[in-house]
Amino acid sequence: MGSVSWRKRGNRYLVSWRLDDGSQGGKTVDTPDEARDLAAEKRLEMRRGTWRGRQRGRLSFSAWAAEWWETWATDDPSPTTLAATESWLRLHVRPWFADRPIDKVTPADVRRWQAQLARDVGAVNGGALPVVGAADLPVRHG
DSSP states (O other), X not given: OOEEEEEEETTEEEEEEXXXXXXXXXXEESSHHHHHHXXXXXXXXXXXXXXXXXXXXXXXXXXXXXXXXXXXXXXXXXXXXXXXXXXXXXXXXXXXXXXXXXXXXXXXXXXXXXXXXXXXXXXXXXXXXXXXXXXXHHHHHO
16 A cells, blocks of 8 residues: 655654555655644545555546546536537647646646647637646646
């Protein structure tokens, strides 16, 4: 399942974790309570299978977008918003990012896509905003 540990490091506390697939991470926090909470959170994510290490970044953007769509579309958007967002995703987002691994999508890539979209379509309108967020999420949240 992996492991999580924490220890004092200078005046702060280092929480580190390692998954069975070899991916690992760490974060430094200020107090022992924060360290215990973060370690408990990581253990819970591992137990539930929701922790995604570096393997998550290897997903293609298209695969990630499909997962995003399944989550977003079940949040009960209006039929108009659902149709507009599906259209933007199909016509403008997926063709641009395609099979690029999400850990290779940078903020600069997203800005270039937004600029190209503005030139091609004229503007990034309200219907595109959820999809713009979807394109930016892998960069910000992996």
